[in-house]
Amino acid sequence: MPEPAIDFEAAGGVSADRLERSLQLHAARTAPGRYRVAGGAHHHWVDLYTTSHPRCDCGDHLWRDRVCKHILAALLREGDERVLVALRELIADLRSRPAAA
Ligand SMILES: [Zn+2]
Structure with a gap:
């Protein structure tokens, strides 16, 4: 299996905020590395491996x-x-915060 064609460093890494919101989404795998992602305002197509077009x-x-x-x-x-x-880091961060009143 190839590595996803994503340069995390150039893209500023994984944002905790985006990661938290990604957990609300539904993703259906339509082909290897390809997903139809729904649950936001619009659905989007993700392709992790094809370098000839954007990942999302x-x-x-x-x-x-x-x-x-x-x-x-x-x-x-x-x-x-x-x-x-x-x-894992997001969960550790959330756990380290005082419980909401
Ligand atoms: Zn996207």
């Missing part, structure tokens, strides 16, 4: 060049180690 068709990825919540939703379903590490 949403504005966050196309215009801001970020690892968007749709890509994160797909990577979680692929068991991507970097995203799982970021998820």
Whole structure:
């Protein structure tokens, strides 16, 4: 299995905020590395491996060049180690906060 064609460092890494929002999404795998991601205002198509077109068709990825919540939703379903590490850090961070009143 190839590595997803994503340069995390260039994209500013995994944002905790996007990761949290990615957990609300539904992703259906339509082909190897390809997902139809729903649950936001619009559905989006993610393609993790085809280098001839962008990884996701949403504005966050196309215009801001970020690892968007749709890509994160797909990577979680692929068991991507970097995203799982970021998820572990997010949970540790949430646990370290005082409980809401
Ligand atoms: Zn996206």
